[in-house]
Amino acid sequence: MTQSVVVQVGQCGNQIGCCFWDLALREHAAVNQKGIYDEAISSFFRNVDTRVVGDGSSISKGKICSLKARAVLIDMEEGVVNEILQGPLRDVFDSKQLITDISGSGNNWAVGHKVFGSRYQEQIVEKLRKAAEHCDCLQCFFIIHSMGGGTGSGLGTFLLKVLEDEFPEVYRFVTSIYPSSEDDVITSPYNIILAMKELSEHADCVLPIDNQSLFDIISKINLMVNSGKLGSVVKPNSLVTSSAGALKKRQEKPFDAMNNIVANLLLNLTSSARFEGSLNMDLNEISMNLVPFPQLHYLVSSLTPLYTLADVHIPPRRLDQMFSDAFSKDHQLIRADPKHSLYLACALMVRGNVQLSDLRRNIERLKPSLQFVSWNQEGWKTSLCAVPPVGHSHSLLALANNTCVKPTFIELRERFMRLYKKKAHLHHYLRVEGMEESCFTQALSSLSTLIEEYDQLDATKSMPMPDVPRLSIAV
Amino acid sequence: MEPKVINQTLSKAAQSGRWKYGQHSYFCQKQGSGNNWAYGYSVHGPKHEESVMNLVQKEVEKCDSLSGFFIIMSMAGGTGSGLGAFVTQSLQDQYSNSLRMNQIIWPYGTGEVIVQNYNSILTLSHLYRSSDALLVHENDAAHKICAKLMNIKQISFSDINQVLAHQLGSVFQPTYSTEGSFHYRRNPLGDLMESLVPHPEFKMLGVRNIPQMSESSLAYSTFTWTGLLKHLRQMLISNAKMEEGIDWQVQPHFSGHPTLGKMSLNKELHFNTSIANLVILRGKDVHSADLGGFKDPALYTSWLDPVNAFSVWKTQRAFCKYEKSAALVSNSQFLVKPLDMIVGKAWSMFASKAYIHQYTKFGVEEEDFLDSFTLLEQVIASYCNL
Numbered sequence: 064m065t066q067s068v069v070v071q072v073g074q075c076g077n078q079i080g081c082c083f084w085d086l087a088l089r090e091h092a093a094v095n096q097k098g099i100y101d102e103a104i105s106s107f108f109r110n111v112d113t114r115v116v117g118d119g120s121s122i123s124k125g126k127i128c129s130l131k132a133r134a135v136l137i138d139m140e141e142g143v144v145n146e147i148l149q150g151p152l153r154d155v156f157d158s159k160q161l162i163t164d165i166s167g168s169g170n171n172w173a174v175g176h177k178v179f180g181s182r183y184q185e186q187i188v189e190k191l192r193k194a195a196e197h198c199d200c201l202q203c204f205f206i207i208h209s210m211g212g213g214t215g216s217g218l219g220t221f222l223l224k225v226l227e228d229e230f231p232e233v234y235r236f237v238t239s240i241y242p243s244s245e246d247d248v249i250t251s252p253y254n255i256i257l258a259m260k261e262l263s264e265h266a267d268c269v270l271p272i273d274n275q276s277l278f279d280i281i282s283k284i285n286l287m288v289n290s291g292k293l294g295s296v297v298k299p300n301s302l303v304t305s306s307a308g309a310l311k312k313r314q315e316k317p318f319d320a321m322n323n324i325v326a327n328l329l330l331n332l333t334s335s336a337r338f339e340g341s342l343n344m345d346l347n348e349i350s351m352n353l354v355p356f357p358q359l360h361y362l363v364s365s366l367t368p369l370y371t372l373a374d375v376h377i378p379p380r381r382l383d384q385m386f387s388d389a390f391s392k393d394h395q396l397i398r399a400d401p402k403h404s405l406y407l408a409c410a411l412m413v414r415g416n417v418q419l420s421d422l423r424r425n426i427e428r429l430k431p432s433l434q435f436v437s438w439n440q441e442g443w444k445t446s447l448c449a450v451p452p453v454g455h456s457h458s459l460l461a462l463a464n465n466t467c468v469k470p471t472f473i474e475l476r477e478r479f480m481r482l483y484k485k486k487a488h489l490h491h492y493l494r495v496e497g498m499e500e501s502c503f504t505q506a507l508s509s510l511s512t513l514i515e516e517y518d519q520l521d522a523t524k525s526m527p528m529p530d531v532p533r534l535s536i537a538v
Numbered sequence: 539m540e541p542k543v544i545n546q547t548l549s550k551a552a553q554s555g556r557w558k559y560g561q562h563s564y565f566c567q568k569q570g571s572g573n574n575w576a577y578g579y580s581v582h583g584p585k586h587e588e589s590v591m592n593l594v595q596k597e598v599e600k601c602d603s604l605s606g607f608f609i610i611m612s613m614a615g616g617t618g619s620g621l622g623a624f625v626t627q628s629l630q631d632q633y634s635n636s637l638r639m640n641q642i643i644w645p646y647g648t649g650e651v652i653v654q655n656y657n658s659i660l661t662l663s664h665l666y667r668s669s670d671a672l673l674v675h676e677n678d679a680a681h682k683i684c685a686k687l688m689n690i691k692q693i694s695f696s697d698i699n700q701v702l703a704h705q706l707g708s709v710f711q712p713t714y715s716t717e718g719s720f721h722y723r724r725n726p727l728g729d730l731m732e733s734l735v736p737h738p739e740f741k742m743l744g745v746r747n748i749p750q751m752s753e754s755s756l757a758y759s760t761f762t763w764t765g766l767l768k769h770l771r772q773m774l775i776s777n778a779k780m781e782e783g784i785d786w787q788v789q790p791h792f793s794g795h796p797t798l799g800k801m802s803l804n805k806e807l808h809f810n811t812s813i814a815n816l817v818i819l820r821g822k823d824v825h826s827a828d829l830g831g832f833k834d835p836a837l838y839t840s841w842l843d844p845v846n847a848f849s850v851w852k853t854q855r856a857f858c859k860y861e862k863s864a865a866l867v868s869n870s871q872f873l874v875k876p877l878d879m880i881v882g883k884a885w886s887m888f889a890s891k892a893y894i895h896q897y898t899k900f901g902v903e904e905e906d907f908l909d910s911f912t913l914l915e916q917v918i919a920s921y922c923n924l
Contacts, residue, residue, distance in 0.1 A: 064541060200568035343540070345570050348573045355892035438886045438889065441648040444651055
C-alpha cells in the first residue's frame with residue numbers, strides 16, 4: 064500500500080485541509096471498527112507512540128495509539144494555523160510539520176513565490192523530507208491551495224518546483240480553488256495567471272475547483288432541505304452537509320460546507336487506492352489514463368451524491384440516476400459544460416455496492432450523449448471500490464479531461480488583460496526582487512498556448528473521424 | 539506489484555479448507571504499474587527479475603518432469619501485461635526447453651482502461667516472440683455468457699472469472715491418453731501445443747465449451763452427444779462465442795470450387811477457417827460420440843490434412859455437474875476480428891501521438907510501437923489469408 068502526503072498552503076488550503084483531516088478520521092473510524100492500525104489508515108496517517116520522547120516513534124502494526132496526519136502545513140500568516148492547533152484536531156498534527164510566518168503575502172503572488180519561496184526553501188525541503196522518510200512507499204503529494212491570493216497561489220506553486228526537483232518520482236496532484244467572479248481580491252487575475260504557468264509546467268494533475276460552483280451546490284442543498292421536498296431528507300450522518308458528530312464547533316463557519324465538498328472529493332479520489340474492491344485504481348493510473356498530452360492535465364470533477372435520500376435500499380433506477388447526475392452541469396465542481404464540449408478521457412470512480420454490470424450498463428446509456436475525441440472513442444477508465452463513504456450506500460466521482468475548461472481559461476485571460484492593459488497594480492509586483500514584466504508575458508503566453516491546444520482539439524469535434532491508413536503488409 | 543489482490547487470493551484459497559497456495563510462493567510490491575506497460579516491462583521487470591525467477595526455480599525443482607509454464611495475465615493493465623511479457627521472456631531465456639503457454643484476458647471493447655489498446659498491442663507483439671501459444675479469453679464473451687446463458691442479473695467479476703475457470707477446467711482436467719487405454723495423458727500442455735500449433739506464425743487459440751448454463755436450468759436438461767457436437771461444430775464455423783444466437787446459415791462450401799472462389803465465398807458468409815482443432819469430451823458414453831463433422835476437410839486450410847489437423851481427447855469422468863460436456867480449443871480465425879479492432883484503435887490513437895509521452899518516459903519508444911504494429915498486421919494478414 065502506498066502513502067500520500069498532503070501539503071496545505073495558505074488560508075484556503077489550510078481550511079480545506081482541516082475539513083479533509085476531520086472527514087478522513089471519521090471515515091476510517093467508521094470502517095475500522097477494531098482500532099487496529101492497518102494499511103488503509105497508514106496511507107494518510109502515522110501511528111505514533113506519544114509516550115516516547117522526541118519525534119514519537121512510528122508503530123507500524125497493532126492497536127492505534129495516536130494518529131498523526133501525513134501533512135505539512137504552510138501559511139505566511141499565523142491565524143488559520145493557530146486556530147487549527149487550538150481546535151479539536153490539534154493532536155493530529157505535529158508541531159514540526161508547520162511553517163508559518165507573521166506578515167502574510169498581502170494577496171501578492173510575487174511575495175508568496177519569490178520572497179517567501181527563497182526564504183523558506185530550505186525549511187520546506189527539510190519538512191517534506193521528514194514526511195517522506197516516515198513513508199514506506201510514498202506515491203503522491205496532494206497540494207491544496209487557492210489561486211486568487213498570495214500565499215496559496217505564490218508559495219503553493221513555488222512548492223511544485225521544489226517537489227519536482229526533490230522528489231521527481233512522486234506524483235503531484237494539485238487541488239486549486241479558483242475564486243468566484245465576485246471575489247474581493249482585485250489583483251486575483253494576476254495571481255491566477257502567474258500561478259497557472261507553474262501548474263501547467265510542474266504539476267502532474269490539476270483539479271480546478273470554482274468557488275462559485277461550490278456555492279451554487281450548497282445553495283441548492285439548503286433549498287432542498289428548507290423546502291422540505293417530499294422524500295428528500297438529508298441524512299444526519301452525511302459527511303457532506305452536517306457537522307453532527309464532527310470535531311468542530313457547532314456554529315458553522317461560512318466556508319465549511321463548501322470545504323466539505325472538496326474534502327469529499329479528495330477522499331473519494333484516494334478511496335480505491337486505500338480500500339479494496341473488485342476493480343482497483345491507484346493514483347498513478349489516474350495520471351496515466353487521463354493525461355494524453357503533458358500540458359493538458361486539468362481535470363473537471365463532479366461528485367454524486369451531494370445529498371442523499373432517506374431510503375437505505377436504493378433500487379437500480381436510483382443508481383442510474385447517480386450516473387446521470389455526475390454528468391449534469393449542477394454537479395460539476397467547476398463552472399463548465401462538459402456535455403457540450405469534447406471529452407479527451409473520462410474516469411468513473413465508484414464506491415459502494417455497485418456491480419460491474421451496473422457500471423457497464425450506465426456507460427452504454429450515457430455514451431451516445433457525450434462527444435469523445437476521434438482517437439479515443441471509448442476513453443473510459445473505471446474503478447470499483449467496495450467500501451462506500453460514510454452515510455451513503457454508494458457514490459460516484461467522475462473526472463473528465465474535457466475541452467470545456469477552455470472557456471474558463473479564456474475568461475481568466477480576459478480578466479487578466481483588463482488589468483494588465485492599464486498596468487493597474489503592477490508596481491506591487493514589480494517592486495519584488497526577482498519579478499519582471501517578462502514574468503507576466505511568459506505566464507500569459509503559457510496560458511495562450513494551453514488555450515490554443517484545447518482549441519485545436521475542439522476543431523476536430525465536428526469533423527468526421529479521419530481515416531488513418533494502416534500499415535500495409537506485403538503478403 | 540501491489541498487495542491487495544494477492545492478499546485476497548491467498549486468504550480465499552486458505553479459507554476453502556481444501557487447498558491453498560504455498561506460503562512463500564508469491565511476490566508483491568507496494569506500488570502497482572499504473573496501467574503503464576512500459577513501467578511493468580522496463581522498470582518492474584529488470585528490478586525484480588531475480589526474485590521472481592528464484593521463486594520459479596523453487597517450484598520447478600519440486601517437479602518430477604516439467605512440461606512447461608502456464609502464464610495467466612491480462613492485456614489491458616500495466617503489471618499483467620508489461621511484467622507478464624517480461625517474465626515470459628525471462629522464462630524463455632532460462633528454461634528454453636520448456637513450453638510456455640500464456641492465457642491472456644482480452645479486455646472489454648469499451649473502456650476498462652483508456653490505454654488498453656496500447657498495452658494490448660505491446661503485449662501481443664512481445665508474446666508472439668517469446669511464447670509458444672496464446673490461449674485467449676475475451677471479457678465481452680464471458681460477460682455475454684453470464685448474461686444470456688447463466689441468467690445472472692447483476693454480473694460481477696467473480697461471475698466472469700467463474701466462467702473462465704470453468705473453460706480452463708474443461709480443457710485441462712485429465713483425460714485418457716489413447717483410445718480405450720486407462721492411463722491418463724501425461725503431458726496435456728505438450729500434446730495441446732503439438733496438435734494445435736503446427737506453425738509459429740499461428741499461435742492464437744480460442745476456447746469454446748458446451749453446455750453452459752445455470753444450475754437451475756441444468757436440472758431440466760438432457761444432452762446427447764450428437765446434439766452437443768452439432769452445436770459445437772456450428773459454433774466453430776460461424777465463429778459464435780457461445781451456445782446462443784448461433785448463425786446456422788454459415789456452411790462450408792462443397793469441394794470442387796476453385797480456391798479463389800472459396801476464399802471470397804467464405805469471407806461473405808463469415809466462415810471461420812481453422813488450422814487445427816482439439817475437441818475434449820467428458821461424460822457418459824463418450825465412446826459413442828461421432829466426430830465425423832469435425833474431420834471435414836472443408837473446415838480446414840489446404841495445407842494441413844484433417845487427420846493431422848484434428849485431435850480428440852476423451853474421458854468418461856463427468857466435469858462439474860454436466861453429465862456430458864464438450865470443449866473445443868481452436869487455432870482458427872476466431873480472433874482476427876478482435877485483433878483487427880484493437881490494432882485499428884491503437885493505430886488511430888498512435889497517429890495523434892496521444893499518451894505516448896507516458897511510455898517514452900520509461901524507455902518504450904515510438905519505434906517499439908511501430909515494430910509491434912508491423913508484427914501484428916502481419917499476423918492479421920496471415921490469418922486472413924487462410
